[in-house]
Amino acid sequence: MDTESDGAVGAGDVTRAVDPRHWRVLLRWVQGAFRTPDLATGAAFAARVAVEAERVGSHPDITLRPDLVQVRATAPDARGIGAADVALALAVSAVADDMGLPGAPERLTSQEVAIDALDIPAVAPFWRAVLGYVPEPGTDPDDPALADPWALGPGYWFQQMDAPRPQRNRIHLDVTVPHDQAEARVAAALAAGGTLLSADRAPAFWVLADPEGNEACVCTWQARGED
Incomplete structure (x- = not known):
């Protein structure tokens, strides 16, 4: 995976690396969306996302809704997506599969x-x-x-x-x-x-x-x- 001079990973490389069932690149963020059956399941998933974020050194935003958890990550110092953010996306996809949570990339947006x-x-x-x-x-x-x-x-x-x-x-x-x-x-x-x-x-x-x-x-x- 190529890393640009400012430390960011190219959007094309990120798109190829992450799971398309869950993730998309929007502007300078890699964002994932995951359907959840209820708020408690979403909270449990978000907690596992936080553990993975600490492990790989990413600092994502996590949005918890009754039927959806959205995760977005960027590396502000690099003005883009960093290698740790890609590692997080891969780890979170594995957690989603373990919990049986489907992706919902059609619900992703950035304004x-x-x-x-x-x-x-x-x-x-x-x-x-x-x-x-x-x-x-x-x-x-x-x-x-x-x-x-x-x-x-x-x-x-x-x-x-x-x-x-x-x-x-x-x-x-x-x-x-x-x-x-x-x-x-x-x-x-x-x-x-x-x-x-x-x-x-x-x-x-x-x-x-x-x-x-x-x-x-x-x-x-x-x-x-x-x-």
């Missing part, structure tokens, strides 16, 4: 959100602040891809525009946070170059805009008639 911008260095800090994200390791500080530090939300990146679009923006994101974190999140977004468009419905939501007018709401459960 990214692209934001068009004329001035990426001016726009990116707003989105980093309002989302609570961090720059993805290895990306250009002036043109960063943004990643959820807890690996739960989709990735964000910025697409360079060559001319302004005078029509109203065509994307509006709602970012829901714990109610006691909302004002700090709004303040961080404003400090990063954002504009407060409306606080009329706060603390249900604050409407903000980045320096080019793309909008985001910081939202909470409060003041929605559910107090």
Whole structure:
């Protein structure tokens, strides 16, 4: 199996190495999905995945649902899939077979959100602040891809525009946070170059805009008639 200069294993090599009943390469992750008959079985499977991860030195995300366990692994330092992640995929497939759990690769997905911008260095800090994200390791500080530090939300990146679009923006994101974190999140977004468009419905939501007018709401459960 070939290893690229940055320590990552090529996507083609990963695809050939892992069990196609369970695993697929999506972006810089190798991801597997496994059907489970109930939550208890899924939890037992996830525990065995954790043991294998410790053994091979991989650091996967494990998502447990009542009928499905998803495992995804990457090597952030290598900006891709590492040899330990491939070893984990092979080991987890063996565990699934031992427990009689079928694969469900059709349920795998990965999302990214692209934001068009004329001035990426001016726009990116707003989105980093309002989302609570961090720059993805290895990306250009002036043109960063943004990643959820807890690996739960989709990735964000910025697409360079060559001319302004005078029509109203065509994307509006709602970012829901714990109610006691909302004002700090709004303040961080404003400090990063954002504009407060409306606080009329706060603390249900604050409407903000980045320096080019793309909008985001910081939202909470409060003041929605559910107090």
